[in-house]
Amino acid sequence: MTPVEIAGVWKFYGDFPALRDISFNVEPGATMALLGRNGAGKTTLLRMLAGLSRPGRGTIRICGTDARDRATRHSIGILGHGISLYEELSALENLRLFARLYGLEDPDGAASEWLERTGLEKVRDGLVREFSRGMRQRLAVARAFLHSPSVLLLDEPFTALDDRAIALLQSLLRDATAEGRTVVLSTHQLREALDLATHVALLVRGRLAYTGKRTGEMLEDTGWLYRQYGEPQSVTA
Amino acid sequence: MAVPAVRRAPIRDGMSPPAKPPMKPPRLSFFRQTFTVAWKDLRSELRTKEALNASFAFALVILLLFSIAFEPTEDETRQISGGLLWLVFAFAGALILNRSFARELANDCLDALIAAPMSGAALFLGKTLANFVLLSAVEFVCLPVFGVLYNVRWTQQFWPLAGVIALGTWGLTVVGTVFSALTVNLRLRELMLPMLVYPILIPCLLAAMQLTAPLVMGEPLTAELAQWIRLLVVFDVIFSALALALIESVMVR
Amino acid sequence: MRDKTILVLSWFTALLLAGNLAIILLVLPDEASQGPIFRIIFFHVPVAWTAFVCFFAAMISSIAYLAGKNLKYDSFAAAATEVGLAFGAANLLTGMIWGRIIWGIWWTWDARLTSMLVGWIIYAGYVMLRRAIEEPTERARMSAVVSILAFADVPIIFFSIKWWRTQHPQPVVYGGGFMAPGYWYMLFLNWIPILLLAVVLLLIRMRQEQTGREIDALRREVHAF
Numbered sequence: 219m220t221p222v223e224i225a226g227v228w229k230f231y232g233d234f235p236a237l238r239d240i241s242f243n244v245e246p247g248a249t250m251a252l253l254g255r256n257g258a259g260k261t262t263l264l265r266m267l268a269g270l271s272r273p274g275r276g277t278i279r280i281c282g283t284d285a286r287d288r289a290t291r292h293s294i295g296i297l298g299h300g301i302s303l304y305e306e307l308s309a310l311e312n313l314r315l316f317a318r319l320y321g322l323e324d325p326d327g328a329a330s331e332w333l334e335r336t337g338l339e340k341v342r343d344g345l346v347r348e349f350s351r352g353m354r355q356r357l358a359v360a361r362a363f364l365h366s367p368s369v370l371l372l373d374e375p376f377t378a379l380d381d382r383a384i385a386l387l388q389s390l391l392r393d394a395t396a397e398g399r400t401v402v403l404s405t406h407q408l409r410e411a412l413d414l415a416t417h418v419a420l421l422v423r424g425r426l427a428y429t430g431k432r433t434g435e436m437l438e439d440t441g442w443l444y445r446q447y448g449e450p451q452s453v454t455a
Numbered sequence: 456m457a458v459p460a461v462r463r464a465p466i467r468d469g470m471s472p473p474a475k476p477p478m479k480p481p482r483l484s485f486f487r488q489t490f491t492v493a494w495k496d497l498r499s500e501l502r503t504k505e506a507l508n509a510s511f512a513f514a515l516v517i518l519l520l521f522s523i524a525f526e527p528t529e530d531e532t533r534q535i536s537g538g539l540l541w542l543v544f545a546f547a548g549a550l551i552l553n554r555s556f557a558r559e560l561a562n563d564c565l566d567a568l569i570a571a572p573m574s575g576a577a578l579f580l581g582k583t584l585a586n587f588v589l590l591s592a593v594e595f596v597c598l599p600v601f602g603v604l605y606n607v608r609w610t611q612q613f614w615p616l617a618g619v620i621a622l623g624t625w626g627l628t629v630v631g632t633v634f635s636a637l638t639v640n641l642r643l644r645e646l647m648l649p650m651l652v653y654p655i656l657i658p659c660l661l662a663a664m665q666l667t668a669p670l671v672m673g674e675p676l677t678a679e680l681a682q683w684i685r686l687l688v689v690f691d692v693i694f695s696a697l698a699l700a701l702i703e704s705v706m707v708r
Numbered sequence: 709m710r711d712k713t714i715l716v717l718s719w720f721t722a723l724l725l726a727g728n729l730a731i732i733l734l735v736l737p738d739e740a741s742q743g744p745i746f747r748i749i750f751f752h753v754p755v756a757w758t759a760f761v762c763f764f765a766a767m768i769s770s771i772a773y774l775a776g777k778n779l780k781y782d783s784f785a786a787a788a789t790e791v792g793l794a795f796g797a798a799n800l801l802t803g804m805i806w807g808r809i810i811w812g813i814w815w816t817w818d819a820r821l822t823s824m825l826v827g828w829i830i831y832a833g834y835v836m837l838r839r840a841i842e843e844p845t846e847r848a849r850m851s852a853v854v855s856i857l858a859f860a861d862v863p864i865i866f867f868s869i870k871w872w873r874t875q876h877p878q879p880v881v882y883g884g885g886f887m888a889p890g891y892w893y894m895l896f897l898n899w900i901p902i903l904l905l906a907v908v909l910l911l912i913r914m915r916q917e918q919t920g921r922e923i924d925a926l927r928r929e930v931h932a933f
Contacts, residue, residue: 292572
């Protein structure tokens with residue numbers, strides 16, 4: 219079944235449409251890069267996919283069921299701007315917490331496994347408050363992947379990462395798509411993101427300006443898509 | 456519909472993914488999630504003790520200020536004790552309630568909780584339980600202090616008193632936690648939360664005050680005070696039900 | 709179309725009120741125990757009823773908003789609450805004036821007046837909350853929840869304050885018991901123009917809310933890109 223189906227979606231702030239009639243699907247195993255300038259609506263759309271807000275009009279289905287259904291949310295992993303981890307809890311406690319909330323059979327086992335995979339095994343009992351930025355980012359990645367989601371939603375994931383964290387995330391995302399999982403990530407035309415992407419969607423002023431396969435052209439010249447389908451003005455917001 | 460976890464060695468390039476084991480359905484139990492959230496809040500709070508200390512300190516200061524302001528005789532104490540105690544509980548409670556959802560704002564934790572496969576009701580109930588425990592702790596520290604400052608032997612009707620305090624505190628925390636969620640994104644949250652919550656709590660506080668006054672002085676409840684117990688129960692039931700019904704609307708945009 | 713409705717209703721209301729005032733002030737005799745000030749009841753009571761109806765309508769509209777997410781319901785709820793606050797204030801003021809004239813004190817902790825005061829403060833909080841939230845959809849959602857919680861509290865407040873005041877009996881402004889049938893008739897007769905006035909104010913306020921939203925949308929459009 220289709221992992222992500224977006225049909226006729228509008229989002230309103232009062233009477234103002236932040237998203238207008240967005241419709242596209244993401245196929246299983248694909249990595250969709252969501253492109254657009256600041257304010258185009260990428261974060262708004264991702265938040266709706268994650269079940270954090272509802273569309274004003276239209277439907278969003280994840281694996282066939284509404285995005286806001288409880289069972290659906292179990293198959294979604296999110297990585298937003300914040301790390302979504304508690305400062306005063308340890309790395310292990312944080313992962314165990316989310317493992318329990320996601321109903322995993324063996325919360326301790328899953329938490330330990332992912333601490334290993336992200337190289338945080340040695341600091342498992344350290345409080346997040348004491349972690350370096352890179353360590354927090356890796357723990358955030360662990361939290362997102364912890365429950366083996368079939369759909370991963372990432373909001374500008376490479377923007378604030380250091381080298382080690384970027385390499386880790388790229389590796390995990392490649393493994394994820396090899397296992398048939400679907401990835402939707404928003405990005406500012408960063409090469410790291412476009413490299414992973416199999417498809418792209420371009421949002422311009424809340425509208426879907428383009429959607430299709432990610433071509434070599436887009437990778438070589440990252441501004442190409444904007445020039446083809448984007449706004450005439452060249453000033454980035 | 457999750458693809459299950461795969462046990463594998465740490466990351467190495469060029470490794471192909473091994474075969475997948477059979478799927479196990481997730482254990483998503485309402486109560487398990489509720490207690491997970493409650494436990495998380497309690498553990499967080501006990502580690503930092505920010506809200507707890509502030510609440511204790513504030514409560515003790517108010518008790519002291521009241522005894523300076525009034526210097527009551529025993530008769531006067533009998534009259535004002537119920538009101539005084541619940542004013543202290545309400546003011547100290549505001550600090551705890553404010554922190555309840557505010558603690559989730561750092562690092563965007565609230566988003567992760569709302570996105571998790573947990574009903575808004577489970578998240579709300581977990582936080583309400585944690586607030587109830589924390590506020591009750593503050594209250595049961597205030598009682599001996601009150602007993603000392605006002606020369607009152609408050610343990611004589613301990614179990615009825617504990618029951619009334621529990622009912623009143625539940626009303627306080629249920630309404631307070633809803634409004635904590637509601638005001639979490641407001642700039643003037645610390646001001647708006649008490650301003651919205653206290654008027655709505657007036658019936659609950661009134662009933663609790665009427666019942667606490669005789670009990671804390673060691674006098675048993677009379678039959679005519681039974682109507683206040685009924686009021687407290689009705690208040691708690693109605694607002695618990697409404698809060699559980701409305702919380703999704705508050706949290707999901 | 710709406711402007712004409714408002715205008716017509718306003719004139720009708722004004723005429724009715726003028727007619728009623730004539731009857732109240734000139735035709736009706738003085739009440740036995742209280743004298744001329746008793747006539748204030750013909751405003752004091754219907755404005756309370758009107759406020760109650762407004763808050764009830766606001767709650768219904770809030771439920772409708774949460775169910776359908778149509779912002780018209782939010783405009784109605786906000787307008788109804790503010791109009792309710794105005795009439796509630798009128799009830800409080802007339803009550804205080806009455807008490808001052810009859811008993812010489814401005815506030816007697818009368819059960820009904822005290823309940824109205826508590827309700828008034830709750831709904832004033834609603835208005836303050838609306839001012840504090842800038843984005844219209846979020847504002848609508850949050851105030852809808854508060855409106856429902858507030859109105860659910862209204863009966864509980866009423867009974868709790870009533871029981872509280874029966875423990876400390878004090879001057880009540882009017883017995884609330886027997887009144888000559890002619891007076892009841894006048895009470896209901898005067899309720900009609902007061903309700904109509906509420907409707908006029910509500911329509912005006914609703915239009916204000918809607919225009920405000922349009923301006924907000926235009927501003928977002930301009931500033932967004």
